Amino acid sequence: MLILVTGGSGSGKSEYAEGIAVSLAERDGLPLYYIAAMKPYGEEGKRRVERHRRLRAGKGFQTVERYVALKGQELPEEGVVLLECLSNLTANEMFEPEGAGDGTEEAVLAGVEALSGRSRHLVVVTNDIFSDGITYDEVTGLYQERLGHINRELAARAEQVTEVVCGIPLQLKKEGSMI
């Protein structure tokens, strides 16, 4: 099952996505993997990563750091995977020297597809970066466009799409039995 979780900054989407991944793993007796796509830049980046680590602590996640080329990511066993998050992964593919550059959309989508095939349940966290109404420079605009396209493609494939607002999950799409 593919579940897409979206929301703005500070919306509580990570906590919600973790909760889903943990309950799916418990329900089906599966190992739990966390794929971290965020490169911790500077003190603020380190604090963000630390905060996420604290939130995940004791929940049984095995953490894998993967910043680009998700397609090549192998996992020890088929289990429940929480991928966080697409806004970082997309930025890494676009802006990191080892990233896919103009092939960003294809790389991210192929990566999620491959990961989905290697896991029983895949929970993908993405980010709503589209509603501030500001026109950015060309590169940032292209980044928004690419992430927007990736979100739409994945939402079309996902069995469940959830927007988290103030920690409250709003179901945008539901198919079959939900968590």
Next chain:
Amino acid sequence: MILVIGGAFQGKKDYAKEAFFLADEDFTDGACCSEEELYQAKAVVHLHEYVRRCLQEGRELTGLADSLVKQNPDIIILANELGSGVVPVDAFDRSWRETTGRLCCELAKRADEVHRVVCGIGTVIKG
């Protein structure tokens, strides 16, 4: 406690006035009110601006959700959703939108009702 959230200019205040039978004078403005006024307010608008001032002045925000619900359990709180944009270049702006978002999560947890207003239309997302 009731929390009303939504983007800027979505009609949160008009919605709250109608939904909860409030008049203009019932609202305290987070952009200029004191902490004491916040604790006594029937309703508060622009809570995100209150957060901004606290951050600017180095005032502590930890525990605000708890103390508000304890000391002013019937308050109606209006705040903007700030998090749905590109990560701001400015560190203060990043901190402000994240702190506001987290505070709204804390308030939503404790609130009896949460309403989200989009284009003037309110949806009850909790309660």
